[in-house]
Amino acid sequence: MHADxxxxxxxxxxxxxxxxxxxxVCQLRKALYGLKQAPRLWYKHLSKILNKLGxxxxxxxxxxxxxxxxxxxxxxxxxxxxISGPKADxxxxxxNKAKDDIKxxxxxxxxxxxxxxxxxxxxxxxxxxxxxxxLEIY
Numbered sequence: 001m002h003a004d005x006x007x008x009x010x011x012x013x014x015x016x017x018x019x020x021x022x023x024x025v026c027q028l029r030k031a032l033y034g035l036k037q038a039p040r041l042w043y044k045h046l047s048k049i050l051n052k053l054g055x056x057x058x059x060x061x062x063x064x065x066x067x068x069x070x071x072x073x074x075x076x077x078x079x080x081x082x083i084s085g086p087k088a089d090x091x092x093x094x095x096n097k098a099k100d101d102i103k104x105x106x107x108x109x110x111x112x113x114x115x116x117x118x119x120x121x122x123x124x125x126x127x128x129x130x131x132x133x134x135l136e137i138y
Contacts, residue, residue, distance in 0.1 A: 011026055042078070053094060055072070080113060
């Protein structure tokens with residue numbers, strides 16, 4: 001998580017970092033995974049970056065951002081992000097601009113998102129999405 005913390009949060013030092021005084025703590029400056037406030041702080045941070053790039057929050061889903069000027073759509077759930085649009089150059093440009101503020105890893109064409117397998121048939125203009133459910137019986 002890259003988000004700055006908007007309040008004072010302290011954590012105990014890890015074992016091995018203690019001196020003679022076991023009452024020492026560290027003040028967090030950035031959100032950590034597992035921190036209760038981390039998802040809210042990450043969303044606030046990501047929204048600020050995407051707004052700077054011309055994206056606005058979709059009225060019906062706060063996890064969707066739209067840039068009508070370049071016709072790009074970004075879907076996000078925590079730190080999984082999909083960016084889509086009709087022009088690959090616009091998508092690459094948006095990724096490169098966002099890399100100035102956050103660490104991104106472009107994984108290429110989508111094949112899975114949130115446990116959903118996705119395949120695209122460009123020849124027939126079809127999108128196939130499916131999810132495998134594994135049942136465990138005890």
